[in-house]
Amino acid sequence: MKRRDFVGLTGLATGAMFLPSVPGFGGELIDPARLLEQVDPAIKKRLADAALNAAKSAGATYADVRIGRYLNQSIFTREKQVQNIANGESYGAGVRVIANGTWGFAATNTVTEAGMAKAAQLAVQIAKANAKVQKEPVKLAPQKGYGEVTWKTPIQVNAFEVPIKDKVDLLLAANAKALDNGANFVNSALFQINEQKYFASTDGSYIDQDVHRIWPTLGVTAIDRASGKFRTREALSSPMGMGYEYMQPKAQDKIAGPAGTGLVGYKYSYDILEDATLAAKQAKEKITAKSVTPGKFDLVLDPNHLGLTIHETIGHATELDRVLGYEANYAGTSFATQEWKAKNQPYGSKLVNIVADKLQPGSLGAVGFDDEGVKTKQWDIIKEGKLVDYQKIRDQAHIVGQNESDGCCYSQSWEDVQFQRMANISLKPGTEKMSVDQMISNVDKGIYIAGRGSFSIDQQRYNSQFGGTVFYAIEKGKIAGMLEDVAYQTNTVEFWNSCSAICDQNDYRLFGSFFDGKGQPPQVSAVSHGSATTRFNAVNVINTARKIG
Known part of the structure; x- marks a missing residue:
């Protein structure tokens, strides 16, 4: 990622503040280069052990720890302008325990051995307080420990490694396709998420996972000036557990819709330019479409x-x-x-x-x-x-x-x-x-x-x-x-x-x-x-x- 691209593009936006109306995206706003950072699993294991040991010492019969680094990037455009770009990070840990047969949970963003131990002790205190009103003890299905294991979303292209300018150019090109085909208004957006999740438990598991998701979307509006009527057609994309390869259309992934509709389905890649073009045409067609008879x-x-x-x-x-x-x-x-x-x-x-x-x-x-x-x-x-x-x-x-x-x-x-x-x-x-x-x-x-x-x-x-x-x-x-x-x-x-x-x-x-x-x-x-x-x-x-x- 090129920092000057980010600075230049956000200068065109309506402010660098993240839009709070979008759930699941938030945390501290960060430089986009930090989206590529990783935390050493050995450090996470040491931190997790500090929490697990503190929980057991405080009286927990079971404990698990989740150390999470949640990264997101969102890009919003409208017609020929960039409206917003934001990069967010949320980093911390949650500790869940069973003490006196009852659940307790506490979380902290002080991700140090002392901070983890303190959260674990608090979780045990909460569990013991909850136990006073617990009618039956928690019964956990047995679960073997897996030791140290890793899992990653099998992505081909890390979306966070793609220059922001390239992603903005693609969204603006989609907007242009819609406008060229009769749309009066168009907006498009690209959401990207990376969850770096580390799980450890007293069962003996230390699980490091790297999860990626992506979602391109758009909305196209056509207006009939004479009648004042307007119709909107939303994107036919789907959010996916994939990398940026989803934004690189492949012929084998396209499925023709019914004859006479012009529709195209997408399996494991998405052609936003094609969808924007069709969306504009269909938004116009919807204005004069026959109203259904029940x-x-x-x-x-x-x-x-x-x-x-x-x-x-x-x-x-x-x-x-x-x-x-x-x-x-x-x-x-x-x-x-x-x-x-x-x-x-x-x-x-x-x-x-x-x-x-x-x-x-x-x-x-x-x-x-x-x-x-x-x-x-x-x-x-x-x-x-x-x-x-x-x-x-x-x-x-x-x-x-x-x-x-x-x-x-x-x-x-x-x-x-x-x-x-x-x-x-x-x-x-x-x-x-x-x-x-x-x-x-x-x-x-x-x-x-x-x-x-x-x-x-x-x-x-x-x-x-x-x-x-x-x-x-x-x-x-x-x-x-x-x-x-x-x-x-x-x-x-x-x-x-x-x-x-x-x-x-x-x-x-x-x-x-x-x-x-x-x-x-x-x-x-x-x-x-x-x-x-x-x-x-x-x-x-x-x-x-x-x-x-």
């Missing part, structure tokens, strides 16, 4: 859209803490209780196979070990339409009669306590060869939906409504023009039981969320959801347009 339609859902529905109706619904009622205050519990599961009724059709996977290449949730030192894995959530398992961590496994964690415990930073978070939750592709056009050819009356939109869901993850970014009518097996004002209403079980066809592996792609919120105090986490284009029969579609007067 009714029952067969829906053909693109992976970039379906991922959000998977996230809300299956991902959150199968988190064990929601199922048990522990998460009721923040976004509700779940209809998929243990009693509901015991009835063995179908969650979806026999085509619906959902897996949780913390190892999925390119996914946001891919790590080697979770924040409890548990080695990550893949496991079944729904098999041939039946709910077969939940997502759980070490102190939950015994509640459902199991003896191991699923490795899905996570904290957004060193200063927050780790707790159960969603793994990558994905719909397996179809086993029979099927393209999107082949799927559409069998639809008599339907709607094709791509991109995420507004949504709502009730407190038990059951009744829901989902919009999208772009919509196309399907008539007698062919795309028949763009639609607007589309949303579908359904309940989770009805929706997934209407699943009638899934495209094959060649169409499989990842949707992702950088900022999935949960907990009190709230935390965010990053998670992906994979699927191929999928058909759902006879779904209720409403018109979302509001008439004034």
Whole structure:
């Protein structure tokens, strides 16, 4: 990175202060060159041992330590200008203990042996105070220690090593493409995250992980001056657990959308210039698109859209803490209780196979070990339409009669306590060869939906409504023009039981969320959801347009 490029570009921006409205990005503003620094693992081990020893001496029966260095870079542009560039660092440690059968946690940004020991002692004091109101002792699933191990996101190009000027030039080039193709306004942004996480526990693990994530996005607005109408089309990118190679498009990663739409899907690279061009054209087309007539339609859902529905109706619904009622205050519990599961009724059709996977290449949730030192894995959530398992961590496994964690415990930073978070939750592709056009050819009356939109869901993850970014009518097996004002209403079980066809592996792609919120105090986490284009029969579609007067 060239410091003069950074100084020159931030001189064009509207101030070097980081935008506080973006969750998950913050910490101390730093020189971009510091983003490439690393902390010696030997130093981290010595610091961790200081905390573990202090915790045991104070009476802890179990302790773990997370030393975290969280780095982020964000670039914001609008039309021909750079609006903001910020580089942030957050560095500190969290110590979690069990004493008198109860959890205690404390964190510090004084990352010295004395500071670590003090935090550990405080965590034990908190645990002992909590024990006075604890009804049952914490029961941890057994976990072997792994000794000293490392894991890194298998990136090809470290995004933090790419000169800021190159990234700014790419965003501004995308803006220019949108403006040249009819957009009146355009903004684009690039978010990059590096989590350098060190975990140590009294189980005997010393785990050093280097996690990378990236998210390019844009928004394009077209205005019809005569009528005063305007429409916006958001990016069809997905945040990924990758390096800057995601921003270097490869022909083999592109998947053509349905004939007649011009849409392109992206697997493991993203062409922001191509997407900006199409976004401008589609934003203009949306202004004159026909408003949907409500009714029952067969829906053909693109992976970039379906991922959000998977996230809300299956991902959150199968988190064990929601199922048990522990998460009721923040976004509700779940209809998929243990009693509901015991009835063995179908969650979806026999085509619906959902897996949780913390190892999925390119996914946001891919790590080697979770924040409890548990080695990550893949496991079944729904098999041939039946709910077969939940997502759980070490102190939950015994509640459902199991003896191991699923490795899905996570904290957004060193200063927050780790707790159960969603793994990558994905719909397996179809086993029979099927393209999107082949799927559409069998639809008599339907709607094709791509991109995420507004949504709502009730407190038990059951009744829901989902919009999208772009919509196309399907008539007698062919795309028949763009639609607007589309949303579908359904309940989770009805929706997934209407699943009638899934495209094959060649169409499989990842949707992702950088900022999935949960907990009190709230935390965010990053998670992906994979699927191929999928058909759902006879779904209720409403018109979302509001008439004034």
